Amino acid sequence: xxxxxxxxxxxxxxxxxxxxxxxxxxxxxxxxxxxxxxxxxxxxxxxxxxxxxxxxxxxxxxxxxxxxxxxxxxxxxxxxxxxxxxxxxxxxxxxxxxxxxxxxxxxxxxxxxxxxxxxxxxxxxxxxxxxxxxxxxxxxxxxxxxxxxxxxxxxxxxxxxxxxxxxxxxxxxxxxxxxxxxxxxxxxxxxxxxxxxxxxxxxxxxxx
Numbered sequence: 001x002x003x004x005x006x007x008x009x010x011x012x013x014x015x016x017x018x019x020x021x022x023x024x025x026x027x028x029x030x031x032x033x034x035x036x037x038x039x040x041x042x043x044x045x046x047x048x049x050x051x052x053x054x055x056x057x058x059x060x061x062x063x064x065x066x067x068x069x070x071x072x073x074x075x076x077x078x079x080x081x082x083x084x085x086x087x088x089x090x091x092x093x094x095x096x097x098x099x100x101x102x103x104x105x106x107x108x109x110x111x112x113x114x115x116x117x118x119x120x121x122x123x124x125x126x127x128x129x130x131x132x133x134x135x136x137x138x139x140x141x142x143x144x145x146x147x148x149x150x151x152x153x154x155x156x157x158x159x160x161x162x163x164x165x166x167x168x169x170x171x172x173x174x175x176x177x178x179x180x181x182x183x184x185x186x187x188x189x190x191x192x193x194x195x196x197x198x199x200x201x202x203x204x205x206x207x208x
């Protein structure tokens with residue numbers, strides 16, 4: 001069984017995907033981390049994330065880079081959004097994601113184009129969303145918890161910029177698959193969102 005979990009930044013899709021993987025006993029892949037690694041590798045190389053050639057060259061990042069805590073920062077999140085617009089980068093990472101999705105027994109993947117591009121044949125497709133303000137407040141609280149000093153206004157502006165890039169890019173724009181269940185987590189806390197999505201997946205499995 002393949003479960004595709006898509007949605008914008010800070011919508012809760014990563015937390016939900018991990019919970020679904022644990023509940024159903026499936027391996028989980030945060031595909032956004034791959035793009036973050038490419039963005040960070042471009043920076044380490046002294047390249048330009050807006051240059052397709054520099055971004056493609058960074059797709060050869062070492063596997064160890066995926067464990068770098070720097071990948072979880074807002075700065076690298078912005079770099080990931082910029083490199084992800086390049087078709088060459090998306091093609092380079094496609095097979096890696098597709099192989100994970102189609103492994104024996106199934107998997108849970110979260111990202112922005114899982115249900116539309118990486119695994120359009122997924123048995124369950126979810127699109128997790130929330131208001132920009134709610135997403136910004138969650139990210140702000142998360143960063144404050146890590147001791148990072150950032151203003152809520154800056155996070156709102158960053159999320160709006162990322163959303164524009166992700167939704168307007170020519171290749172695999174952020175959008176729910178036609179057969180995806182859209183779940184708005186604006187008014188849900190973490191546990192409520194997890195319970196709701198587990199129930200949604202179980203209902204989909206039963207074919208109801």
